[in-house]
Structure formats: C-alpha cells, structure tokens
Amino acid sequence: MIRVELPSHLRTLARIAGEVQLEVEGLATQRSVLDALEARYPMLQGTIREYGSGRRRPFVRFFANSEDLSHESPDAPLPDNVASGKEPLLIVGAIAGG
Amino acid sequence: MSGVRVLVGTRKGAFVLTSDGKREKWDVSGPHFAGWEMYHVKGSPADPNRLFASQSTGWYGQLVQRSNDGGKTWEPVANKFAYDGVPGTHQWYDGTPHPWEFKRVWHLEPSLTDPDTVYAGVEDAALFRSTDAGATWQELSGLRGHGSGPHWQPGAGGMCLHTILLDPSDPARIFIAISAAGAFRSNDAGVTWQPINRGLRSKQIPDQDAEVGHCVHRIAMHRSRPNVLFMQKHWDVMRSDDGGDQWHEVSGNLPTDFGFVIDVHAHEPETIFVVPITSDSEHFPPEGKLRVYRSRTGGNEWEPLTKGLPQSNCYVNVLRDAMAVDSLDDCGVYFGTTGGQVYASADAGDNWAPIVRDLPAVLSVEVQTLQ
Numbered sequence A: 001m002i003r004v005e006l007p008s009h010l011r012t013l014a015r016i017a018g019e020v021q022l023e024v025e026g027l028a029t030q031r032s033v034l035d036a037l038e039a040r041y042p043m044l045q046g047t048i049r050e051y052g053s054g055r056r057r058p059f060v061r062f063f064a065n066s067e068d069l070s071h072e073s074p075d076a077p078l079p080d081n082v083a084s085g086k087e088p089l090l091i092v093g094a095i096a097g098g
Numbered sequence B: 001m002s003g004v005r006v007l008v009g010t011r012k013g014a015f016v017l018t019s020d021g022k023r024e025k026w027d028v029s030g031p032h033f034a035g036w037e038m039y040h041v042k043g044s045p046a047d048p049n050r051l052f053a054s055q056s057t058g059w060y061g062q063l064v065q066r067s068n069d070g071g072k073t074w075e076p077v078a079n080k081f082a083y084d085g086v087p088g089t090h091q092w093y094d095g096t097p098h099p100w101e102f103k104r105v106w107h108l109e110p111s112l113t114d115p116d117t118v119y120a121g122v123e124d125a126a127l128f129r130s131t132d133a134g135a136t137w138q139e140l141s142g143l144r145g146h147g148s149g150p151h152w153q154p155g156a157g158g159m160c161l162h163t164i165l166l167d168p169s170d171p172a173r174i175f176i177a178i179s180a181a182g183a184f185r186s187n188d189a190g191v192t193w194q195p196i197n198r199g200l201r202s203k204q205i206p207d208q209d210a211e212v213g214h215c216v217h218r219i220a221m222h223r224s225r226p227n228v229l230f231m232q233k234h235w236d237v238m239r240s241d242d243g244g245d246q247w248h249e250v251s252g253n254l255p256t257d258f259g260f261v262i263d264v265h266a267h268e269p270e271t272i273f274v275v276p277i278t279s280d281s282e283h284f285p286p287e288g289k290l291r292v293y294r295s296r297t298g299g300n301e302w303e304p305l306t307k308g309l310p311q312s313n314c315y316v317n318v319l320r321d322a323m324a325v326d327s328l329d330d331c332g333v334y335f336g337t338t339g340g341q342v343y344a345s346a347d348a349g350d351n352w353a354p355i356v357r358d359l360p361a362v363l364s365v366e367v368q369t370l371q
Helices: A008-014 A030-040
Strands: A002-005 A020-022 A060-064 A089-093 B003-010 B013-020 B027-032 B037-044 B047-057 B061-067 B075-078 B089-091 B097-099 B104-110 B118-123 B126-130 B160-166 B174-179 B182-186 B216-221 B229-233 B237-240 B259-264 B272-276 B292-295 B303-305 B323-325 B333-336 B342-345 B353-356 B362-370
Touching: A002 A030, A020 A030, B003 B047, B003 B333, B003 B342, B013 B037, B013 B353, B047 B104, B061 B104, B104 B160, B126 B160, B160 B216, B174 B216, B182 B216, B229 B259, B259 B323, B272 B323, B333 B362
Parallel strands: A002 A089, B037 B104, B037 B362, B216 B259, B323 B362
Antiparallel strands: A002 A020, A060 A089, B003 B013, B003 B037, B003 B362, B013 B027, B037 B047, B047 B061, B061 B075, B089 B097, B104 B118, B118 B126, B118 B160, B160 B174, B174 B182, B216 B229, B229 B237, B259 B272, B272 B292, B292 B303, B323 B333, B333 B342, B342 B353
C-alpha cells in the first residue's frame, strides 16, 4: 500500500479528504503510482503529468523523506519506506506567486 | 416568477448570484472551485440548468466543469485540449517566432440551440468545439491555419481567443476575436475563416491598417441585428454595419477610448455600454471615477452613468468578459471589477448598486434570465 498526499487544489478537484492509499502492482515508481492514482481519479489526468509527453508539469514537485524526487527518473524505484507505506509520497505545488 | 442568475468567475473561485425579477435582494453562492482561477462560467441558452465553467491554475492546468442543475453541483468533464497537427509558431512580444502552447480556456460559448454543443476560446489562440457536452474537444483548426497565424502576437494578457459570437439568424456564421490578432468571421460553421479588420487602426503595429495584429478587446452584437457589431479595441470603440467587412470609429465624446468591455442593451439595439479605462498602462478609470458610459445612438454620443458607483479614489479595472445584460423588461446591466465588486443596475444603467463588494478579482460576469 502506497500513501500519497495531494495538494489542496487537487484534493478539492477529486473530492478527496486526507491522504490517498493506493495498491500498486509490481515495482513502486513515480510512474506506477501516478498511473494507479489517475486510474482511481480520472479527473487528475493531465493535472500532475502533461498529456502526451507524460512529463511532470513544471510547477509540480514530488517529495518524500525530506528529499526532492522531482528530477528522479519516473521509472526509478521509490524509497523503501514509501513503497511500504511507512512514509507518504508528497505531490506538491511549487511555491510560486505567494 | 422571473429571476436572474449571475455567474461570476474570479481569480480564486466562481460565485453564483441569484435574485428575483426585482433584482434588489441577492443570494450569493460560492466560492465554487475555491483557489482555482475561473476565467469564465456560462449557461446554455438551450437549457438554462446546464452551465459550463473554465477552471485552471498555472500549477495543474485546465479543466472544464459542467453543471446540470444550474450550478448547485458540478462535475469535471474534460481537460484535454490538443491542437490539430503541429501548431507552429506565432510572434512573440519582440516579434520573434514563438511556439504555440496551450495555456487555458478564456471563454466558453454554449450553442444557442443544442445544450451539448459548446465552443471554447483558448490561449494560445485557437477555437475548440465540443458536441458531447464538454467531454471531448476538437480544434476548428481552419482559424489558426488560415494563413496569418505566424503574424499573431500576444496582448498583455496573453494571446487569447476571448470572444465568440454565434449569429442567431445563421447557425453557420461565427465571429471571434483574438488579442492581438483581431476579429475573424466564419460563414461555414467554423471550417474556414477570414479576418474582418478593415477600418481598424493600431499604432502598436508597424502597418497601422494591417489585415491582422490588432488588439481587439471585445465584440458585442444584438441578437436582432447580427450584421451590426460593436467593438472595444485596445484604443478606440468601433462599429460595423456589415458583419465586420468594414469598421468605423464611434468613440465620440468618451473621456478615453481605451477599455475592455462593451455590451448591448437587451431590447434596444442602438443602446450600448462601455467602461472607459485611462490607458493601456493605467488600468483604472479616469480621475478615479468609476463610470459606465451609455450611448443610445449606437456610438459617438455618450453619457456617463454614475449613480451608485464610486466617484472618487476608485482604481479598479473591468476586464473584457466582465459585463453582461439580462433580458427582463427593464434591462439589467452587470459588471465586475478587479477589486472584487459586482455592480448591478436594474434600469439600464441609470442606478447602480453592488451585489457583492469583496470577492477576489472578477474575471468574468454572465447573466441568465430565468422564467
């Protein structure tokens, strides 16, 4: 089970209160977690990753364990304690504009 | 009992303001989509309970929301806007080529007759259409591809397609406007387009009479006379009597002919409203006095309407999609400001009062007249 914390804009959009808990088949990576997230909440498609390219949107960041994972490969394994659900993957809106 | 529903888009959410036909007491609902930029909310003339809303942020992109119950509940229905083919380039502010990139939906225009058909004007400028109530969108690429696209350039607010007018007498005829490209017309339901900017003069472009490049801020039409168009250009208030083939200036005695909004009285096709703004660098009313100007002669002769509007120390702006009229017997006029006020007049502008005073900056105002 993977825990994901979304920014407030996206919680409002998907009508989510609190964290999301996801079951991910196979290796837990940014891509597999986001695939599972978007499968459960289709309205989030295109809001975190761009359509077509699948790239992270420029003002979205991925944090975990006080580290910035935004520039890791989307297919790199997530840290063990994120994959095990001990720590959440934080999807964060970049600080911009106050 | 008749009534009105005012749909307000702001920088941080949408609001729905409702009143009975007297338009004295108002119920305020919102913020809907709190924290999101709501560029536009508009109802279908074919089904007043069906509303469409453009929801966006720079962080998470664009969504279209739909309501089937007059704005009580909403559902996100789409967020995929893909240009047809390779989009190419337009001019950047400095005249260099710049790639076409989708940013947001500025304006949603529901069909006059089909509640499932709706048009979207987007930045970077293009026109999209949905025929499944907003679920999927296809670009009407004949506009962007008609030939002058590489010469279009952004205005200060971006290169936006902000106005879509559907001709009530001819379903195949559509007018649109782009900042800063100009006005365009299609006579074949959006397949092919022609620029309609003859008579416009703009000092901001090398050839002041160029076919494209004009910063048109808004176009308005009275449904009974679709050949008569009124335009608030960057500078100049203009009029066309032949569906845009030729324009002439009707700024007349306005204190300044810069501004964003322009609209037409619901029952008097020669009565039009503008809100003069000082200049392109001073986006506030002249002398700190918020005045709507009304012409009952289709332009040239204008009278200031001030009763109930602040007449000192007022430095708000009124953005291009932030004025609308209702169609009750005594025509109501509404506009919103960047200071968060929405003003209403139930007597065609003679008297004004704020419905709300402290919303986030208002981006758009639309009105539905309910029977």
